[in-house]
Amino acid sequence: MASSNLRCAFLGMGAAGSGLAIETVRRGGTISGWHDPNTEIADAVAFRGGLAYEGIVGRGAISLPPAAENSSEAVRDADIVFVSCTADKHADLAKAVAPALTAEQLVVLHCGYVGGTKVFGDIVAANGGAPARLFELNNTLHLAGKISPSTFVARSTKKWLEISGKSEDTEGSTYRAMMQMFPEFEYSENILLNGLNNPNFIGHVPAYVGNAVLHDRDLGEMTTGILHFHEARMGRVNLLCAAVEAERDALISGLGLKPLPTREFDRRAYPAGSRLEGGIARFGPKVQKRYVTEDLPCALVPMESIGRHFGIETPLISGLINMVNIFEGVDFRKHGRNVEMLSAKWLESFCARA
Incomplete structure (x- = not known):
């Protein structure tokens, strides 16, 4: 699979999620769905038709599909699910989205904190979800904020991030395409150390x-x-x-x-x-x-x-x-x-x- 064929879902469209979504589109990926519990974001994006961005990433805008009604709807048909809510919300989100995840999808916590994928995976399994292929980043891609619900501003963009998950989950075309799309990501097998070093x-x-x-x-x-x-x-x-x-x-x-x-x-x-x-x-x-x-x-x-x-x-x-x-x-x-x-x-x- 080429990175340009990746279908990505985003759970959380605050500053962190918006920045990653913008980079996904700029690098040739497709946003297949997204959801954020803040309805102001959905309303602003619908009015504008997408997200505007400025700062170190340049200035421009990307189109977005309408926000999904819920997180389960958002992840349908996605190859990769990027989770950009705060880490204390991982457990609730895992429970909500568990029935909709498939074993073929990659789920990437952006970022995981200590034991993020362990917590997320255990809750998905406890709620009848498929054994997801879970990864976590040791930080977010941008140092950024929002000056309005649909306008993203980046002060800096990281050129290196560590991504961790089970080694067996690194096999397959979806993982390779993700790593091609985001050359900033460097793989490490030690999930615990990834979170401790955040x-x-x-x-x-x-x-x-x-x-x-x-x-x-x-x-x-x-x-x-x-x-x-x-x-x-x-x-x-x-x-x-x-x-x-x-x-x-x-x-x-x-x-x-x-x-x-x-x-x-x-x-x-x-x-x-x-x-x-x-x-x-x-x-x-x-x-x-x-x-x-x-x-x-x-x-x-x-x-x-x-x-x-x-x-x-x-x-x-x-x-x-x-x-x-x-x-x-x-x-x-x-x-x-x-x-x-x-x-x-x-x-x-x-x-x-x-």
């Missing part, structure tokens, strides 16, 4: 905690305006980020695996020419609730639980979970991806401890 939480959670005073105030651009994400990592918050990264890397090393430092991630993902310098100076709110509703249950909670299982201490990660639980009045440990959910046997299959 750098998002290193910036997200310290930024949320360090700027907690902003959450209940409207300070214009500080909370609602167009700001660059890295502004949240300035000053003392960045010291916390560095400490969190060091603890994560110690956990990964303790599992007998190799951590990917954020500097090395940036070097691979963002070579010269991949970031927009000037022009769009800022985008996205400085602090978002997503920084904890996604990152705590899908990154910090599993890291703490994995550390406890293997006898590796994670005091800072545990402290951040405790703090955010207090701030939000939510016990994120109750519904997080812990060892019981991921299974000790699955985790141990990826570790290289002596």
Whole structure:
């Protein structure tokens, strides 16, 4: 199968999903269906006839078919299903779409966080779905936002991403066509390490905690305006980020695996020419609730639980979970991806401890 013949479905058409959909069309693929629970996106796309884009990816527009009524309808007839909702929504989406998936389809989590394909696959199987061929990316393709429901703006585009899944699922023309369409994707068999090396939480959670005073105030651009994400990592918050990264890397090393430092991630993902310098100076709110509703249950909670299982201490990660639980009045440990959910046997299959 040639990449130009790929039929792709998109579940989630926020900034991440829109960017990937735009690249799919620009590279010759076809969008066979899409769905997003935000009806404003469907209405805006229907009015415009598609998505407009600008920024580092250039300026233009793509056509889109009308939004599907639900996720099951969206994936019908697709060769690849790209899942671009936040990771904390993976379980609900897997349950909803399970009856519609086929064994021939590829399902790609964009991105997976820790154990994304394990959680998604288990729920699909528990709800009568076919044994899907699941993959997960270690991050999203763009650093981007939306200035309207149908207008995508990219500040940077990654030139490298890691994609992980079972080696037997890499056989076949659909997988080869996807990798041809997205040469940025580099395959790795270690699904657990893929999620642990996702750098998002290193910036997200310290930024949320360090700027907690902003959450209940409207300070214009500080909370609602167009700001660059890295502004949240300035000053003392960045010291916390560095400490969190060091603890994560110690956990990964303790599992007998190799951590990917954020500097090395940036070097691979963002070579010269991949970031927009000037022009769009800022985008996205400085602090978002997503920084904890996604990152705590899908990154910090599993890291703490994995550390406890293997006898590796994670005091800072545990402290951040405790703090955010207090701030939000939510016990994120109750519904997080812990060892019981991921299974000790699955985790141990990826570790290289002596």
